[in-house]
Amino acid sequence: MRSRRLVQLFLALVMSLTVVSVATPAVAAFDRLRFGDTGWKVRVLQSRLHQLGLHSEVITSRFDAQTRDGVRTFQARRKRDTTGIVDRVTWDKLVAKTSEPTHEALHNIYTPGPAILVAGDRGLPVRRLQARLEQVQWWKGDVTGVFDQRTVEAVTGFQTKRRIPVTGEVDRRTLDRLAEMTRKPTKAELFNIEPKGAALDPLCMTGRAMCVDKTSRSLRWVIDGIVQSRYDVRFGSDELPTREGAFSVFKKSRDHVSSLYDTSMPFAMFFSGGRAVHYSPDFAATGYNGASHGCVNVRDYNGIRWLFDPVRIGDKVVVYRSSGGAQSRRSRG
DSSP states (O other): OHHHHHHHHHHHHHHHHHHHHHHGGGGOOOOOBOTTOBSHHHHHHHHHHHHTTSSOSOOOSBOOHHHHHHHHHHHHHTTOOOOSOBOHHHHHHHHHHSOOOOHHHHTTOOOOOOOSBOTTOBSHHHHHHHHHHHHTTSOOSOOOSBOOHHHHHHHHHHHHHTTOOOOSSBOHHHHHHHHHHSOOOOHHHHTTEEEOGGGSOGGGSSSEEEEEETTTTEEEEEETTEEEEEEEEEOBOSSSOOOOEEEEOOEEEEEEEOTTTOOEEEEEEEEETTEEEEEOHHHHHHTTSSOBSSSEEEOOHHHHHHHHTTOOTTOEEEEEOOOOOEEEOOOOO
């Protein structure tokens, strides 16, 4: 009887050790994902972020600034530390909120959707399309409201660069991608109305100034009241807004990298603490579907590269909101 009891105790001990050995792998260390990582798991991460509107549809395998911003936003929405690093908790919550990515999503395989706008169409929807294409520099000249061959070529170019099925027609994916990268066109943009010269802040009418208008989202390089060049710009978020007021350039750095955010700031011209006018690769890639950390982002690389040299230390930087006055110009449409 005693030996039987010992055998039972021995078997119970073996079973308990077996349970422990099986359970141990379930709590294995989680390989965190962070900025600079590459690989298949990053593709899955980006695809799941896209399902929540936190990453573009294009999957790259590179944990880049866009991916990090998406992770930070996801963490902020859940009131967690916005580290931008995917730990086990962040990953588990992301998986719970999304579905398993498809083969097509993970490999950037797209099929055209039903056409919404096609060659020959006319009217306000076409004007909106052309005005948004102008914001991303695929359209030049007057907005006409006619879906002609020039419009087909602009849509084709946009689709090609964004890895959208190239049809020259506008489906929902094309419209959504364009909307993500642009802002709502103004009446002036839709009907070819030029802003009055009075839209310049009075401080820009003398001397040398980068005149930054938050209303029109533009930067104009002005010398003695004469506009030398103009650039589309974007600003900081509600949490990190771009300060308004009169400043001056106190530092220039051609190949600057932010020590705070670990992001590149090419052609940086600093005017207020760590805030600068600079080229933004993210602005060039995603347009207005994002924000700076308080800087003035420029998306025209060749334009800001040209502007960097003539701007001098001490030149004015005026950040303001214009009244938005306008006057008509002749329209071809």
